[in-house]
Amino acid sequence: AQSVTQLGSHVSVSEGALVLLRCNYSSSVPPYLFWYVQYPNQGLQLLLKYTTGATLVKGINGFEAEFKKSETSFHLTKPSAHMSDAAEYFCAVRASGGYNKLIFGAGTRLAVHP
Amino acid sequence: DGGITQSPKYLFRKEGQNVTLSCEQNLNHDAMYWYRQDPGQGLRLIYYSQIVNDFQKGDIAEGYSVSREKKESFPLTVTSAQKNPTAFYLCASIRTGNPNTEAFFGQGTRLTVV
Numbered sequence: 001a002q003s004v005t006q007l008g009s010h011v012s013v014s015e016g017a018l019v020l021l022r023c024n025y026s027s028s029v030p031p032y033l034f035w036y037v038q039y040p041n042q043g044l045q046l047l048l049k050y051t052t053g054a055t056l057v058k059g060i061n062g063f064e065a066e067f068k069k070s071e072t073s074f075h076l077t078k079p080s081a082h083m084s085d086a087a088e089y090f091c092a093v094r095a096s097g098g099y100n101k102l103i104f105g106a107g108t109r110l111a112v113h114p
Numbered sequence: 115d116g117g118i119t120q121s122p123k124y125l126f127r128k129e130g131q132n133v134t135l136s137c138e139q140n141l142n143h144d145a146m147y148w149y150r151q152d153p154g155q156g157l158r159l160i161y162y163s164q165i166v167n168d169f170q171k172g173d174i175a176e177g178y179s180v181s182r183e184k185k186e187s188f189p190l191t192v193t194s195a196q197k198n199p200t201a202f203y204l205c206a207s208i209r210t211g212n213p214n215t216e217a218f219f220g221q222g223t224r225l226t227v228v
Contacts, residue, residue, distance in 0.1 A: 009154060032214050043118075043204055043219035044157075051214030090156065092217075100145045100164060100208050102217050106156040 002027045002093045006105035013112055019063075019078040021108045023091030026072065032094035033074045034102065035065055039087050047089075050074060061085070086112045116141045120205050120220035126228045127192065127199060135190045135223045137205035144210045146188040147217070150174060151202040160203075163188055164210060192225065200227050
């Protein structure tokens with residue numbers, strides 16, 4: 001069965017600093033991995049996804065993530081944080097077995113301070 | 115524009131009352147999902163449906179019921195049997211048949227017991 005672990009429920013960075021949000025997955029089959037962002041009292045918006053092919057995936061708002069099979073990781077990064085990046089971020093893996101479900105991590109709340 | 119519409123945005127329920135949350139999509143997606151979100155717990159799957167007139171329980175289905183009479187609609191009823199219904203509820207849909215497609219989310223309904 002697939003699962004997702006996000007290390008760090010809260011991350012705080014200074015404006016302009018590197019953002020690194022960690023995600024490790026467990027999957028017995030090649031995974032399909034996703035990062036979503038959620039602003040307060042809103043739904044989730046897709047940042048980026050990894051399916052097959054290039055292991056470095058670029059998404060919206062300057063975010064990118066690298067799929068590392070050997071480390072079972074899919075960490076999200078952004079070179080320079082902006083105040084508008086403050087939100088909650090969720091890593092997800094697509095379940096196998098034809099159920100079309102997404103399994104989510106617990107989320108990481110990113111705070112950006114001046 | 116295609117998307118998912120949840121209504122209402124805010125809902126208040128009295129003790130012992132059933133309430134129904136609406137979810138409508140015009141994306142022509144076969145699969146639809148209901149998630150519950152509580153602080154620090156990520157998204158937990160309540161029910162999902164992969165086709166009209168069929169649905170399955172997720173991880174926390176007790177106290178909830180759903181129907182899927184139309185492809186576009188997947189309403190969730192929170193019954194009086196749900197002892198702690200105060201939460202943020204998110205509806206999502208996925209296009210099936212291609213495992214690398216992402217889920218699309220509605221804007222959520224915040225349910226509060228008064």
